[in-house]
Amino acid sequence: LLNGSVYPKIIFGRTEVIDNTLNPNFVRKFFLDFFFEEKQNLRFDDIATMQLCANKLDKKDFFGKSDPFLVFYRSNEDGTFTICHKTEVVKNTLNPVWQPFTIAVRALCNGDYDRTVKVDVYDWDRDGSHDFIGEFTTSYRDFSRGQNQFNVYEVLNPKKKGKKKKYTNSGTVSTFLISAFYLFYVLPNRTQLNFTVAIDFTASNGNPSQPTSLHYMNPYQMNAYAMALKAVGEIIQDYDSDKLFPAYGFGAKLPPDGKISHAFPLSGDNENPNCVGIEGVLEAYFQSLRTVQLYGPTNFSPVINQVARSAQDVTDGSQYFVLLMITDGVISDMVQTKEAVVNAAALPMSIIIVGVGPAKFDAMEELDGDEVRVSSRGRFAERDIVQFVPFRDYMDQSGNQVLSMARLAKDVLAEIPEQLLGFMKTRGIEPRPALSSSELPELHRLI
Incomplete structure (x- = not known):
């Protein structure tokens, strides 16, 4: 059993030998530290x-x-x-x-x-x-x-x-x-994570055809939006069994009539906002850059409310929703956004906000309630469900994108397990019983 990542491989141990059988039942246990926010490859x-x-x-x-x-x-x-x-x-x-x-x-x-x-x-x-x-x-x-x-x-x-x-x-x-x-063992998904992406398409990002734009599609390297999406998505997708991710844009004028939308599906299909895998989300993002007009303002509340509507239908602990929002600037609808966050805090939901570019994001800290809970109209959020980070703080000085993405993912995802547990505790939802041996995936065997 080996641990593989960007770091050297480490042998954790070997199973015992069972003589004279084609159907071995190994009993030796291995205890490994598990980190939700990191990609940990195991090889059997x-x-x-x-x-x-x-x-x-x-x-x-x-x-x-x-x-x-x-x-x-x-x-x-x-x-x-x-x-x-x-x-x-x-x-x-x-x-x-x-x-x-x-x-x-x-x-x-x-x-x-x-x-x-x-x-x-x-x-x-x-x-x-x-x-x-x-x-x-x-x-x-x-x-x-x-x-x-x-x-x-x-x-x-x-x-x-x-x-x-x-x-x-x-x-x-x-x-x-x-x-x-x-041996091929998949951790049982007792709680299904549903991952949703929302990307800022406001004009402050700059013309996507120009190298100075935060949305510039450089053929040789990913822009900051793509890096943030890929960094977080590639880890969290392993907890989403169907690998279908709703992906939205906000702050753009849509063809053919130029109507401004703050929650348009990147897939272009209003009936089905899902993209297949993180690569599917990236493809839809790049395609949207070619078809919509960057505009404004930067409104967060429509997308938050969109995900909250899905989360409010499943509050039994079987599903948990994670919304990743990537933006370059100051929120225009802060009052409505705070109201949306307070409401979402009562639901099985977390929000990750990644700021890209050189803008000042001081107002964002108000939503990240590590010290003071977000409040709206006299109501305080039940839980701290927002994690905000500026991507520039995680950029590797040597330009190593892989390292930059790993640093970002590790930090922004670190609070998700505690936020999930916080919801379960507030609702009195007990951990489900461990899977019995008959429910565990079988050993795949070639004979």
């Missing part, structure tokens, strides 16, 4: 267990038969081969049965099931000058079919084949048994 290595036997191999020993063993080679990109496994020697037989052995699929074929695997058959000699009996080639995909008529391989000796017209083979090797399994 594919493991194959093989057993092979041979029939009618060539006799190589003068006073006996042969002492055969197998050598497995992985093919490399340059056409060469690298040894990856050697079996034990079975003494004095032309029909050996080798002991089962276990090998990581990655070591056998670099994870490419169709990559050539070469197997040499030798007769062992005490002095190390082992006699070559023959060879055959296959692939892990063929191996994984298990024992059948297609997994009987002719052992061929090229020198003998070239010299003897009646030469057929130097014996055969069969896959007597093979089992392979890989």
Whole structure:
């Protein structure tokens, strides 16, 4: 079990070995620190267990038969081969049965099931000058079919084949048994996260066709809006099972009549604002830049209320809504926005606001109620549900966009778990029981 990220891989541990079974039930537990706001890649290595036997191999020993063993080679990109496994020697037989052995699929074929695997058959000699009996080639995909008529391989000796017209083979090797399994476990989604995006299309961002614009579509690197969207979205999408994300724009004039909208779907479909995956959101964002006219003002409340209407229909703890708003300037409808935030605080909902560009965002701090709860008309928000950050504070000085995005995501998402728990506690919603073993995803198994 390995942890993979932009940092070096760390081996956390290995499972116990369970002998003589094709259906192992591992019980060793691994305890890992989980960080909602970070991308933590876990890799579970594919493991194959093989057993092979041979029939009618060539006799190589003068006073006996042969002492055969197998050598497995992985093919490399340059056409060469690298040894990856050697079996034990079975003494004095032309029909050996080798002991089962276990090998990581990655070591056998670099994870490419169709990559050539070469197997040499030798007769062992005490002095190390082992006699070559023959060879055959296959692939892990063929191996994984298990024992059948297609997994009987002719052992061929090229020198003998070239010299003897009646030469057929130097014996055969069969896959007597093979089992392979890989562990693939997905954390059970006991609470479904629904992720929504809202992007500022006001004229203060500048003409998207000009390099000075915050919306400029540089063919070589992402603009700040795309970076913020991708940074947050790529982490939170793993908690949204259907990967369908409503995406809105605000502050633009829409074709054909130039009507100003503060909650228009980037998909262009008023009946279906969903985009498929974060890449789908990015595509819709870039397409909208080509079709709408940046205008104004910067009104937040329509989009917040739009998401709140969805959240108010599901308050049993089964779903939680996260709205990401990316903007370049000061909110124009602060009074209405504060009212919307106070109302949303009573719902299963959080709001992330990312400020891009050089503007002063002092007024935004009023919504981020870390010290003083947002209030409207004498009512205070039940919970602090807004997290505001200016993207410029997370930009890497060397221009490393990946690092900048990782820093941003880690900070803006850090409060989501506590905000979610805060809602559950205020509503008296108890954690759901853990999944029973029968409900857990099965081990995916190749046999």
